[in-house]
Amino acid sequence: MDSKIPVENLFSIEPVLSSSSRRSISTHSKASSGNSIREVNFSDLGSKPVRYGSHGAESETYSMSQKEINDEDARLVQINDPVKTNERFEFAGNSIRTGKYSILTFLPRNLFEQFHRVAYIYFLVIAVLNQLPQLAVFGRGASIMPLAIVLLVTAVKDAYEDYRRHRSDTIENNRLASVLVNDHFQQKKWKNIQTINLDGESNLKTRYAKQETVLKITEKEKIAGLIKCEKPNRNIYGFQANMEIDGKRVSLGPSNIILRGCELKNTAWAVGVAVYAGRETKVMLNSSGAPSKRSRLETHMNSEIIFLSLFLIALCTVVSVCAAVWLRRHRDELDYLPFYRRKDFSEAEEENYNYYGWGLEIFFTFLMSVIVFQIMIPISLYISMELVRVGQAYFMIRDTQMYDESSDSRFQCRALNINEDLGQIKYVFSDKTGTLTENKMEFQCASIWGVDYSGGKATSQDQEDGYFVEVDGKVLRPKMKVKTDPELLQIAKNGKETKDGCHVHDFFLALAACNTIVPLILDTPDPIVKLIDYQGESPDEQALVYAAASYGFMLIERTSGHVVIDIQGVRQRFNVLGLHEFDSDRKRMSVILGFPDQSVKVFVKGADTSMFSVMDRSMNINVKRITEAHLYSYSSLGLRTLVVGMRELSTSEFDDWHSAFEAASTALMGRASLLRKVASNIENNLCILGASGIEDKLQQGVPEAIESLRTAGIKVWVLTGDKQETAISIGYSSKLLTSKMTQIIINSNSMESCRKSLEDAIIMSKKLTTISGNINNTGGTLGTVLTPVALIIDGTSLVYILDSELEERLFQLACNCSVVLCCRVAPLQKAGIVSLVKKRTVDMTLAIGDGANDVSMIQMADVGVGISGQEGRQAVMASDFAMGQFRFLVTLLLVHGHWNYQRMGYMILYNFYRNAVFVLVLFWYVLFTCFTLTTAITEWSSVLYSVIYTSVPTIVVGILDKDLNRRTLLKYPQLYGAGHRQECYNKRLFWITMIDTFWQSAVAFFIPLLAYWGGTIDASSIGDLWTLAVVILVNLHLAMDVIRWNWITHVAIWGSIIATFICVIIIDAIPTLVGYWAIFEIVKTGKFWLCLLAIIVAALIPRFVVKVLYQLYTPCDVQIAREAEKFRTLSESAAVEIEMNPILDPPRR
């Protein structure tokens, strides 16, 4: 095999002519740049990847950097020596196969996979049993047919899916790359998978080569070295390795690896060593399918199926016992009975013929009855459900109302087994940033040295062009314009002349420098105008840099060694002496800049709490107080705030720091924590420069969506990392909170105070609930929802509550509240909250989020929804459903969820009924055949019954039927309550259906029986009558319940009946079958048609009567809404007034 090892160490060389000097790689889903990357692989033969890196800085849960690699866990890669590298292990090649099968292996592998499922084993066992001569109920062909059809349908489905995977594999495996083979570069096929956008963040991430390796490339000598790295794993934000080169040990981290699936930017080429290849690359390890979940409805269904199994066993037992009694009573006659003839007289000795003794005969009877009654357990239902879900997913994916134009993304159904759960969601847990909001940050206002500048609105139009600079006759202009405050702009322009100007200068310098943004110069149609596009991992930072640029502090160039900032037209170069990246412990980042005048300053920016704790105590208290006041008012407006600070370093301080930093950053053990310590040491005694307010706009339609969800009886919990004030103000603007609500706020710092506030809150919420109850005498079913209590709780309190006995109290409290808002929560706490609810209630939970920090919560909830937005694909990859905008959730739940639930619930019940009615008809007949399991219905009809005669309509109805139209469902969100109340599938309905089944089967069987009793009818003819009667009955039963008839439904239902006639005719046209011509003989008689009519009328009357009475006198909401839909034209004007009130203002009651 070829050698392995993709990616890794990226030796980069400054392209001499390139103006941008720092190598950056961005992840992009475009695959086009394959050939532009010249990639060198220091191993011959091989395959070669290069791959793109991505790095999510702030996700500490993903970071493994503190862990040291021990030898057993390590993978050793010899640079440029594939033989040695592979001598101990065969590492995987780089060719990627996402397809499961090849043409040769398809049959065995697919069969193997399919037989992993219980359903198929059931079919197989039954088919095998039937092959035993003593048990041969059906002929060979007929007995294998159900299994064959099921296998075929599934195989076709699998084959199609696999074909699509193969196609994309082929495209990607044929890309080209250069590989160093015996010191020559050769073009080799680039074996690669489709460029899945790994974390989906289309912003730049910086990757750089170790200084030690940069020089290597120029030397012509053969490069040799050893890389010791982790075993392949799924963590895309972590990588740890050491490289031994020229006897030096160099440590490598996540910023030195390029992962498969990324795209190189800002450099023409890169040279690397492949470390992980093919299926061991991180993108492949991450591309495992969606987690397999089982829907609530299916779980309920399985318990009913257990009941059906018991019922099947009961039927078989009845048959066996009766057969035993019969054999016992006739034991003396059996030898001569003309229709039994136990004795074989043809031989000299009279032997028993085909008789195995009493006990075995009974046992065989039992097994035979299992074979005959096999469809009592609706195994085909599982296959039908799969098909129906595929169909439902098809329509969900193609719903134009869930198509996001801005990102050109359709709805995605990643999990195919839980469509119907969408109709029963009771709790929605939502992330805020990127989910409720767009995650497009916009700089709004700044407070600098105690002065608030937030009057930007007026000027935004005056300055059409925004700020720009001219360099070498070229105009540089930021890509995005920012509203500027004229006063502040003026001060900034005036430079450092005033004290204010000084602060403003420092403030914006901090904004421009203290970040990890990389400027990209883009060409425009106008040759002299260039745009600067700021790319970076954090949207907040982007907003701040754009803001700084608008005020004249334009970041022009950033490398690992320096930044170039154009300050009011003057280009200045600052050395970046050190950079402490953001981490969620410190909640701040800092950069140490060496000024042209040799002074050294540290600029820090971070969250307010973390900043005020490290500020200079001697600082002007007034400024601090005013800044805090400004911060408060910003967050009340829903703005995200950051505080900026600065300190000048003395030479000694700097030297101390520098040596500590050097030591820490080359440490092999616990590098991350050492760096954090170094950072904390330097980030203190800061002078607070000011604060910024960044607006994160609400997504379109969010308030309406939340309103709809609430009206639908869904509890919306918002879990956010934001500050409480920000969260509350977003809560108001998204209509999550209303002024009518009483807010209960819990901020506690200890277990005890938590307990106390929880108890107080419970009492208070109870009081409010009962008071409102007294006033309203609430009769509505949404009792607690109507009581407007909002709970706001912060992460600190949650620390004490989660995983302690207080969870129970929080749950009680939360149950009384219509809204819960959790702020400042850590990612793992989000999952904790979800599991807190999930553990204590049977209600369905849904989590929706867009970022890596929502992954745990998405996986925890019953249904996980990912928003494919700015923050990457981590959430989407963990989710069951993915979509572009939060507001689609309303369509998804209220419309598709409702439909899917209703369809699936009905379909399950109907399938139970459909199979049971047929089995019971067979069973009744067995009672008249000495319990010997003769079937009057031909074996082929028995087998085709669930395959051709009745299967298509139920699938079509399961996919297409709509109990209400979209408009009505959106107009009355309360209709969603049908799913909460389990109206479409519950034990009661199951039993009613079973009683109905019993009646219908009895009618279908006994009317012909009694009508033909003592007549000349032969078994085949009456069998045909029963076949047709049952099929027509079952299809008419379905027709009676279909709500929306379109031509497909018509074709399916009537077509099935016609197909049944055709099949019966074909079967009866085969002269070697017993029933030859029976159907033609029987349709000539009037009795046949009279029986058919009598069966259909008599069988359906009870159902019809119950249905009519139920609809007339205890109509469910869905029923009324359906009528309203139909008669809308008559009552519209009157109705609208009555209905609209409660919907617009539910808390009013």
Next chain:
Amino acid sequence: MEMDTNGATTSSAAGGGSTSTSDSSSAAKKNSKKPKYSRFTQQELPACKPILTPGLVVEIVDRYDEGCVPSNYSNDKLAYIQSSRTNKSCTRTLSVPKLMKGPVFIYYQLDNFYQNHRRYVKSRSDKQLRSKAYESETKNCDPEGISPDGPIVPCGLIAWSLFNDTYGFSVKSKMLEVNKKNIAWDSDKENKFGSDVYPKNFQIGGLIGGATLNSSIPLSEQEDLIVWMRTAALPTFRKLYGRIEEDLQANEQITVVIQNNYNTYSFGGKKKLVLSTTSWIGGKNDFLGVAYITVGGLCLFLAVSFILLYVIKPRPLGDPSYLSWNRSPAGNPT
């Protein structure tokens, strides 16, 4: 209905004809007021003339399995029927209650005979019955599949147990002819039972199950066998024996000479002779009538109840105020 349509076409054609006739003689009869002839104007359209006659089915049922056993054997019927020396003849007299219009169908009816027993149903070879080429296809037929002389044709328990009682009818000493042709389905005669398949080695084993077959007549013409091999669906069944093509007058006494050969005594099955006319609805069976009256009555009752309910306690359809969240407590203003 069909006849009406035909009539209409015919009459218009006739009308057309008469018009052309009158044209040719228009000069002469120009002013004649004689109405033109047409079947329509003369009310002579062809029509069917249904007469509401009570299509009653008249049926005579005579159980003879016990009566035909001589009294000295009544305690050991099995010995009687199994013995080849006993006289199996037996004479029964039936009286005709009402006029029976010919053809009168003769059935034999067996009770408690499970022609639908699994062992029995399977014990046949449809291939063998159909074609000489498959003569040795007897795998399902055991223990009546192969005799020492070769395969049995027709093989299997069904054929082996072929009914072999015979009936002779006479009225006032005059023999009534029994037509035994066309008692089986044409389809069976033509396609299912081969015209080149002749009985072979049939009923030569140690245990005789029933009738023997004339080995010079092909199976396709052995109509009794064909009828018998359409196995009955239910343990009580009739099979067509033949037809009397004449009318039987009311109160006539019919003398039946029965050869009581068939052994139903071993399992206590009854044997009955049935003479019956038939109608479009089939033989005499009241169940369907009762069922229709019951179901019809029920439907009528329900229809009336629903109307009453609708009048007494109607519910406006699609009224949003009935929605559960709008069905607010008393005193809630709208």
